[in-house]
Amino acid sequence: MYTNVIIPRQWSRLACFCRSVSTIEGQKLPQTSVSNDGISPPPRIPRGPTDILQALSATVGPDPTAAHYKYHDDPYLIPLSNFRKRAYALAAEAGRKAAVWIRDEHSDLFTMREWDPPGKMKTPYINAAPEIEAFSPKPIYNDESKVTEEDLKYTIQNCLLEDSIKVFQLLGGVEGVNDDLKIAFLQLLCFYNEKEPDSDEWLEERWFAASTRERQAATWRLGGLADKIFSSMEPKTPETYCAIIQGMAKYFQAERAHMLAEEAKEKGIPLSTGVYNSLLGCIGFLKEGTALRIDALKGLLLEMNEQGISPNEETLTACLRSISAWGGGKVLQQCALQILAEFRQLGIEPGLSAYYYLLCLFCKERGPRVDILSTILNDLEKRDNLNPTEATDTNFFITAMSVCSDHLQDINMAERVHALLMKGNNYKLVGDAYKESIYYRHYVTVACRHAPFERTLQLLDTLVPNVYVPEPSVMEEIIKTLEVGGAGDRLAQSWSQLVVFGHAKRVRLVEQILAAMCSCYQYQDEEVKAKMRAAAIDILKYGQTAEELEEAKDLRAPTNLKLSASALSNIIELCSDEAEAAAPAWETVSEALQRLRRGEAAGVPHNPQALAQVASKAATIGKQGIASMAVGYLAECGFEEALTASVSTLAVMLNRSTEEVQALLQEPPTELAPKLHPSALAVVEAYQLAKTGAPARDAESSTSSDSDSETSSYDE
Secondary structure, X not given: XXXXXXXXXXXXXXXHHHHHHHHHHHHOOOOOOOOOOOOOOOOOOOOOOOHHHHHHHHHHOOOOOOOOOOOOOOOOOOOOOHHHHHHHHHHHHHHHHHHHHXXXXXXXXXXXXXXXXXXXXXXXXXXXXXXXXXXXXXXXXXXXXXXXXXXXXHHHHOOOHHHHHHHHHHOOHHHHOOHHHHHHHHHHHHHHOOOOOOOOOOHHHHHOOOOOOOOOOOOOXXXXXXXXXXXXXXXXXXXXXXXXXXXXXXXXXXXXXXXXXXXXHHOOOOOOHHHHHHHHHOHHHOOOOHHHHHHHHHHHHHHHHHOOOOOOHHHHHHHHHHHHHOOOOHHHHHHHHHHHHHHHHOOOOOOHHHHHHHHHHXXXXXXXXXXXXXXXXXXXXXXXXXXXXXXXXXXHHHHHHHHHHHHHOOHHHHHHHHHHHOOOOHHHHHOOHHHHHHHHHHHHHHHHHHOOHHHHHHHHHHHOOOOOOOOHHHHHHHHHHHHHHOOHHHHHHHHHHHHHHOOOOOHHHXXXXXXXXXXXXXXXXXXXXXXXXXXXXXXXXXXXXHHHHHHHHOOOOOOOOOOOHHHHHHHHHHHOOOOOOOOHHHHHHHHHHHHHHOOOOOOOOOOHHHHHHHHHHHHHOOOHHHHHHHXXXXXHHOOOHHHHXXXXXXXXXXXXXXXXXXXXXXXXXXXXXXXXXXXHHHHHHHHHHHXXXXXXXXXXXXXXXXXXXXXXXXXX
């Protein structure tokens, strides 16, 4: 029954396939430009699968305010802090890792057709149609595996180093593999130094990893499998010498690499350009002193010329990399320029890596200012495309922007570098996420320090926060720029950005925002002032909420927002500019004053006159308690402003003139107690504290004791 149903179904599928093939054949364009009927259609242009999408994208252009394609394009899901971006990207990559683990651990599920009917033998076919080799399970090799040389070729071609070593051992080692395959295996071992390379699939993990500087030390495995294979091969071919020398030079086993190079030249074995490039890159490990190193470098170049070996762009890069690693000075700079001129005479133009090493050589952090970057940009701007040829090409733009920010301090040069990066497909040369962040850090910093204010605001609107989330040091520069420009609205908005970016608990930044808002508050409109007051209120509430959460969690090391006395004074100054007594801002003023009097803030206010003015404002609108707290705090801290603040505040409370208040304060505090309101009496006590340095009751008792002693002595 089953066969009677399935056979007609298979015939129908075959007929459909034949019709589709005939239709496709009929639609093919002629490849020649001449036809029998006189019509000459244009030749067929091969198109890629994404050419149409690229053409459509070119008509629209990039949107710098849009989120990265790896994040969901949803305002509630787009991460807006560096921590969230990192967590989001790594979480997505962890999901892909889980899928790879399932594929490798349960590979049998991906090599059989599970949907075959019951009773029929499952056919060992790949489920995917068409088969994608990268998504297919990888073969597993163990001691019981039956392998052939084809398996070794597969592992070498796919850079499976550990598997290739296992297959090589299963084949019998050196004696069981032919010479051609043995050379390919040796090249793989030398390139990776017998260490499994990092997978190219996990980009995010590499991008967000802690970037460490390349360690320039001898890390070559002496006596390893590569050395054993090289020693066993007889006769040694040029390929074997080139592989082992380049491997040793790459991992800074310089002396051994040069010895093998001399041995090859004595035997008359020709060496390749790549070998000389690797020897030029590690020549600094053989000689001491600048003069000896330069002579050795020129000697290798002359040797290449004598043997008729043509240099290439990598040769120039290797020379400049070595020179830049030897330090600085005019001697090395002149040598680098001389080598660059000679290579240009040979028709070899420097690439991005060569220019990167030139910047490292000429633009030292503490060296004299040298404008070599403009010459480099003049050359690169003439080129249509900047095609990457070496891994260090991604270091050029980040270094060039660093030179513009720290060395040249020139915003015009920085804009030229950025324009070059955004030209064509050059943005792929910005590097990974870590380098991209450093690049924009330098760009925003130099813009804040040296660009016009309007241009800086435009740049911040374009980059922050989707393209770049500023670090704390960059946020300090942004706040300084907004303060100088008097942008109160932007300063109020900066507090919300600190919360979103995860910097709200950085006391230094919060205090800087409060100081900036206080310095430019009086020049703002009423609407902007209201926003600045709301930001100050929210800052204090944020600290209170953080304290409550930490108390609930019972944290041993508190990380809440501990503002200084100056910061609380700034909050009081901002929130006291409110005409209505029922406004919430006055509650913030009261809370901040209580914190000051309880000693919860470090230091003392830097502007005590502002607290004196707050006391007068509070007394004017009927906030007697706040006025007495402000004057009392000034007296407790010993500020000179406490005397004048007490008199003026008391004059407002009692609705009397300053002279009358001065006369009133001459009376003993015990006589004033039944006459005055408790708030006014607190101001009187603050006045006595500021005048005598002791509370009113202590001052009265000390005065009476002094008079008693004087009377007793007079009687005697």
